[in-house]
Amino acid sequence: MIYELCKIHTYLTDKDIEKLEDVAKDLPLISDLLQADIFIDCMAKDPNVAIVVAEAKPSNSPSMYQHSVVGEFAFRKNEPAALRTLEIGMPSRDLRAITQENKSVKQNVVPIKNDSGDVIGVLIAEIDITKSVNEKKNMELLSETTEKLTETLLTFIDNQNPIHYHITDGIVIFNSNGISTYVNPVAEKLYRKLGYIDDLVGIDFNNLVLDGRRFSEIKSQGFISSSELDVGELTLKVKYAVMKQRNIDVVGMIMVIRDISDVKAKEKELILKSVAIKEIHHRVKNNLQTIASLLRLQSRRIDNETAKVAFNESISRILSIAITHEILAQKGVDDVDIKTIFSRIKNSVIDYSMQRNNNVRIEIGGDNIHINSDKASSIALVVNELIQNSLQYAFTGRDEGVIEINIQRGSMYSNISIIDNGIGFDMKSARPGSLGFNIVKSIVKDKLQGQINIQSNSKGTKVMFDFKN
Template sequence: MDIIDELCKKYTDLTDEEIAIIQGMSAVLQPLANLEDADIFIDCPSEDGDAIVVAEAKPSYVPSSYKKTVVGLLAKQENEPAVARTFRLGVATKQMKAVTQENTRTIQSVEPIKNGDRVIGVLIREQRVDEQRQVSERLHFSEQSYEQIANALTHMVGSNNWLTECIDEALIMVDKGGLVTFRNSLARHLYRQLGYIEDPLGQIYENIRLIDSTDDAEDQSGYSVVETSVGRHSLSIKRIQLDSEDMDFAVVIQDITWKKEQEKALILKSVAIKEMHHRVKNNLQTIASLLRLQVRRSDNGETRKVLGESMNRILSIATTHELLAQSGVDQVKIGEVILNIKNNTVRYFARPHFDVSITLEGDDFEVDSDIATSVALIINELLQNSLQYAFEDRETGLIRIVVTRGELYSRIEVIDNGGGYDVENVRTDRLGLSIVQTMVKDKLRGNLSVESGPGGTHVTFDFKNQIMEVAGVT
């Protein structure tokens, strides 16, 4: 109950009475999860338009769609349209697809929780979308050890044959004479898909074997596993020796076609992302090179300064895309971004013979490309400002960059020990300050604070961890 009160008071505008209603609803979540064999959640509307997960219950008898708790995380409008619709219209929403905070696909049904006419929260029933799982209660032999599989199969004969229909893989059992004496319905269905007209039941195993005999031979432990392709299907085939008077061995076949297709798709996506970021980086570097030529040809000091600052801003973005091109995904470690920006800024703006120390402290975690680009520009502007103005008439200086990761918002602090300035009377038309304010407010949807005095300047800004995490649902 305390966590609900804490989250609601921190991220929502709910009254104490409304929070009490939410707390009362949370008491029935676990029985609902067990009754429905589904994940059950309560979300409340946050002040920025998204929703915050304040309570959850996972089913006790079937697998949950979640590996970790999501209490305290955002439910984004674009990822969970059913939740957004119920908040907006105040009516129930049934059977809509959604993308979870762990980037898996689920089906949601949502009911509004009201205080009078006001929607103060939603009750969510959620089950996983998985085309490979026709029945949620099926067992998965592919996830068990050889000893567990062999022991289970030995007991799946006689009066317990019904258990074989709970297996999520095709199962064939072969007797001492090499005859197929048992197969489950998934095995019959799979062989039909592969083009076999006859039922494998009653046939000689040699006539229906799907892999070469040398691959099908079990090792000394009595167990072998082989992956093969049959037509358009990719299969994982296990051969398991059985400790039985009648049965010689069992064959467990898992159709992994969908898995292999997903792996290929991920590889192609990674290559496409690398190429995209590589091209963006090259284009930005070309623009920076053109600006560098303009700097060299200009005799006006102010013009050279403005062009140099613009060139450095472009290079800070290019650096981020270079890191993204190397990773092959649309995420990058924030520490790498900041370190590269630090090195570039020192190279272009530190005065000759000026001894400046720039340290990076705190947490390191992955952010998406949009956050990385915005953070890169902000850090570039703040470091550039410190190097140009904070240490006038000084031979040494210290700048600390402190990164703190939070559940919803993360924070970055840039602290220097320079001479400081009058925050109240600073020029509001300065481009660098305008860039920082715009990026923090409009791009990162965060807050900016500046404190400055004779002991130095302390700039803090925060950003939502998931602001640009948009996933398509098909």
């Protein structure tokens, strides 16, 4: 098929076509190794068009193609990476393309050169970019390795190509008997770090394997396997790919070694920071609860009812902040879902502040929003103050009522509404100078960079404030 297509659509010689046919034998291996659709394209007689002469779909992951595209054309407007590399002979990485089936992909392209150094085709690895955002990170990691591994496999075919000196993965190739036949510079350097002093080419697999696997075991599996291991001060990720001829006979194996020591060190650092954050929030929560307990003990010694109310209000404010730190201590991160905070405030209010309003329900609804600890503490304090205010004044003379907390996410500002169905109040005769109201106004304006709005009538009161995301 390659020969016929090249003869019809290209100016390649028989020797060049033979070279492409040799490369095409390794396409299934490359496709499985990268878990990507792999193609060989050649420049057509039209300088703005390439022709697909060979393809391979991964056997260990879904292909993006419903049908074969061998024999179809690739146009410059749809696949600029392929045409660029065909023209200038330089690799192209992570360039967007539109497939023959009208799907968006990212292409990593490397040139295939003949013995004279002329570009006779390109090897293309394609990665789907229409997947969900949750898979974006995996796509980027795969994209990062696609070009390097593809270049490596081409290097095995054309040892005149110096690209293998710039690859960050260690590559070791073994023949069917388990004897190493190729070691790239990165693998050489890794093994030297591990104390190897012999020439690594010609060494048996059992003397080079790092994770205790057996050559016969990997050969019999017939698919790619990988493992992660610590060797000395290094953390390595090792992947194996069995090489087959005509998908039947095992002709060798490739071992790919990646040094992930820096990645693991950063992961450990993040874990330590997470532990430290949890401990800090835990201690702050304990200190706040201790202060609240001391105030509660002190309030019991006071006979003046006005002073007791002031003590209880202060205790409630302190506990609302403590709730935020308690949640953050459990999660070990510096942000939290605002609904979780409100649920805990609701429980706290039920435990400590609803003796006089046992039939008042508190309902929480709206969007889930994650906010940092500083903003969470401020919002918790405001919402707690507004709930306490409703409980104290809104249901005077009533046996039951409802307080609704509604959260609405916005693009730049989000807002929170506290709505009760109480008796309401006259806005003109309200106490604007009260401590609780001043606390709320100050926090919303100075800490949350928002505004507060109050509406009240005989059917109830609605207080809404917003905060910058």
